[in-house]
Amino acid sequence: MPLAIRTVGLCKRFGSLTALDHLELGVAEGTVHGLLGPNGAGKTTAVRVLSTLIRPDEGTAEVFGVDVRSDPRRVRSIIGLTGQYAAVDELLTGRENLHMIGRLFRLSKPESRARASELLERFDLEDAADRQPRTYSGGTRRRLDVAASLMARPRLIFLDEPTTGLDPRSRMEVWRIVRELVAGGTTVLLTTQYLEEADQLADSLSVIDHGRVIVSGTPDELKAQVGQDRISITLLDAAAVEETVRLLRARLGTEPVVAVPEKMRVHAALGDGGSWLDLPQLLKDSGIAIGDVALRHPTLDDVFLAVTGRSAENGTDQRTTGKGNERP
Known part of the structure; x- marks a missing residue:
């Protein structure tokens, strides 16, 4: 055109x-x-x-x-x-x-x-x-x-x-x-x-x-560039983030990210590493208290976060890996 x-x-x-x-x-x-x-x-x-x-x-x-x-x-x-x-x-x-x-x-x-x-x-x-x-x-x-x-x-x-x-x-x-x-x-x-x-x-x-x-x-x-559907888990205790990230990584085969600044929500793309259906029970059996689990399709919010690492509205960095490092 x-x-x-x-x-x-x-x-x-x-x-x-x-x-x-x-x-x-x-x-x-x-x-x-x-x-x-x-x-x-x-x-x-x-x-x-x-x-x-x-x-x-x-x-x-x-x-x-x-x-x-x-x-x-x-x-x-x-x-x-x-x-x-x-x-x-x-x-x-x-x-x-x-x-x-x-x-x-x-x-x-x-x-x-x-x-x-x-x-x-x-x-x-x-x-x-x-x-x-x-x-x-x-x-x-x-x-x-x-x-x-x-x-x-x-x-x-x-x-x-x-x-x-x-x-x-x-x-x-x-x-x-x-x-x-x-x-x-x-x-x-x-x-x-x-x-x-x-x-x-x-x-x-x-x-x-x-x-x-x-x-x-x-x-x-x-x-579509963001990839698969995503699961979002809200935790009741921020101290459980590291263990939650480890479990999601092992089960889904993708690298979870932790929302900043609240650090109470973990996001992960659904990979080929296993089913997500038993994740709530898996987390519960590991002593992790969750407030909410949501499954959703990729949105422009996911695109923006993936390519800039920052929030569209306030410009602050919004993601870290489970190891606490900023992702570029």
Whole structure:
């Protein structure tokens, strides 16, 4: 498929900090591409480079074949950007905000007013159109912010953690908007820390860490890379972790991991080393008290943990081996 975004060897440094380290990224036209990574992985820096807000130090980045460094004006004419926080003018009404953005994109006054009215209806903002955003809920502000980024009918829109801080109902509204955008032919680059959101919306995903893409694919492809179904055992006594790990390793033939920071839950892939059905009784016979045993299919949480060793939401390391060593 034709690419809406293509980066090769993209680097960006801030002093001694390397935010992007030879980033290689490809996003197909007319799709939602999810960009996942721990805090500080480089997601927002990538969006800022691709949207021409900052210049890269090395490498190339193209949007629909247009180089962001050599022709930023043209790139800005075909993209929209919604940042982590709604960027609306508090002194203007919702309608006036959209009209102002339209005029900045050099739409005529009639065109700007017509486009604003169209978007207010599309995003269910008509009742709030003539009120100032300071009276809006978080979800309503976010809808207005996304509408503003669509005033010039961009071919590509960047959504940088668009649902951070929103309640579940508002988050679902943003999800509906994203689906409508793609159905209309818009390409979406979505950065998010919510793995459920990525699973629901993204046609393809890239997980980045330390400024590099470490794995890419569809959600199903990435889950398949994790491997077998997994068993998760919650212990009532953290002192029993080491013995539990030993027993699981011997019975399943796979290397268990221990969740951090609580260190009360042990995860293991179901290998070919034996049945898991008698594990609860085996642990009980060994004097290990368990609170819960769950069997589940691989999820994006498992993918994220496997490739980064960190939590998607807080960026802290989330796994150790039974021997207490961090896994790379």
